Amino acid sequence: MDAMMSATSAAYNPAAPALLQIHQLSLTTSSHGVLRGVDMTIYGGERVALLGPSGTGKSLLARALTGILPQDVECAGRITLSGYDITQRHPALRPSAARVSMVDQDTATALSPLHTLGQQLMMVCAGAGQKGCGIRWHAESLLDQVGVSRSVMGRYPAELSGGQRQRVCIALALACNTSLLVADEPTSALDAVSQQHVLNALSGAVPPQKSKALFGMPLLNRATNNEESDSLAGASITDDHQRSKALLFITHDLRAAQQLCDRALVLCDGKIVEDAPIATLLAAPQHEVTQRMVAALQCEQQRLGQDATAATRPLTTASRTS
Numbered sequence: 001m002d003a004m005m006s007a008t009s010a011a012y013n014p015a016a017p018a019l020l021q022i023h024q025l026s027l028t029t030s031s032h033g034v035l036r037g038v039d040m041t042i043y044g045g046e047r048v049a050l051l052g053p054s055g056t057g058k059s060l061l062a063r064a065l066t067g068i069l070p071q072d073v074e075c076a077g078r079i080t081l082s083g084y085d086i087t088q089r090h091p092a093l094r095p096s097a098a099r100v101s102m103v104d105q106d107t108a109t110a111l112s113p114l115h116t117l118g119q120q121l122m123m124v125c126a127g128a129g130q131k132g133c134g135i136r137w138h139a140e141s142l143l144d145q146v147g148v149s150r151s152v153m154g155r156y157p158a159e160l161s162g163g164q165r166q167r168v169c170i171a172l173a174l175a176c177n178t179s180l181l182v183a184d185e186p187t188s189a190l191d192a193v194s195q196q197h198v199l200n201a202l203s204g205a206v207p208p209q210k211s212k213a214l215f216g217m218p219l220l221n222r223a224t225n226n227e228e229s230d231s232l233a234g235a236s237i238t239d240d241h242q243r244s245k246a247l248l249f250i251t252h253d254l255r256a257a258q259q260l261c262d263r264a265l266v267l268c269d270g271k272i273v274e275d276a277p278i279a280t281l282l283a284a285p286q287h288e289v290t291q292r293m294v295a296a297l298q299c300e301q302q303r304l305g306q307d308a309t310a311a312t313r314p315l316t317t318a319s320r321t322s
């Protein structure tokens with residue numbers, strides 16, 4: 001029994017300071033080292049953009065978080081989520097608090113063409129513990145949340161637009177009720193209007209923290225005085241892990257990152273080379289790769305006649321347009 005427990009339960013450290021902590025993560029394919037000692041931290045309530053040139057390993061990093069890496073990719077280092085060590089741990093072997101939901105660019109891999117969207121959503125809701133009539137009610141309320149009409153419940157994926165399908169995938173991710181949502185280029189195949197709907201849905205999926213004063217403050221610091229931290233946060237560290245959600249948004253679209261995220265990480269040559277609030281990163285990029293990305297954005301904005309130094313406009317509410 002003990003052996004079975006240790007095979008299926010991830011080691012838990014209730015004093016872990018962050019929601020997600022990646023320490024010296026290295027991913028090596030049969031041909032080369034993709035990640036070489038990545039360190040990164042995400043706190044509960046944060047919306048973090050992961051930027052970087054094509055082929056630098058952003059999607060592989062996302063797969064390492066979900067626990068489903070390609071077989072030929074070797075993994076070293078440590079990943080902790082909600083206090084659990086999830087390094088190379090299959091989702092089925094993780095406690096629910098340490099699972100990651102993923103929204104991909106390609107909705108075809110996430111949705112079955114043979115089942116209605118209602119069937120698929122209700123199946124996930126049931127798997128996540130909803131019961132009886134609550135299953136349909138919960139599925140429909142998730143569609144409301146991502147701004148898709150409840151009428152899609154009886155339709156098949158092929159009957160929806162790409163943007164609607166992507167938002168249903170966000171609803172599916174929400175149904176899983178995980179603490180970390182990873183969205184890997186969810187808007188790159190969409191037109192501008194659909195992109196905005198998807199960004200709104202993601203924004204509603206991981207709302208900003210209630211108390212801005214606590215935003216981004218490491219929980220470890222909050223915990224130095226337990227009484228004070230409890231009254232400040234209204235919760236213990238463990239409660240924080242359980243309640244707060246975070247978003248990792250992988251994108252090449254700096255404008256989308258600017259709208260949605262509070263902070264950005266830049267991945268290049270196997271490492272995080274820049275980690276800054278998104279407004280700081282756009283105003284004063286430090287690494288040459290970031291400088292190139294920001295220069296490209298400014299060129300595009302000038303071409304479109306927009307103000308290249310426009311302030312960040314974080315999204316706070318999801319639209320209800322279908």
Ligand SMILES: Nc1ncnc2c1ncn2[C@@H]1O[C@H](COP(=O)(O)OP(=O)(O)OP(=O)(O)O)[C@@H](O)[C@H]1O
Nearest residue numbers: 029030034053054055056057058059060061070072
């Ligand atoms: N299953 C695999 N087996 C071997 N190599 C792989 C595998 N998947 C990805 N790679 C390699 O890993 C590297 C990183 O790929 P990845 O898709 O993570 O990059 P990315 O930063 O997400 O790129 P993009 O921004 O273009 O999506 C690439 O060199 C890619 O060829």
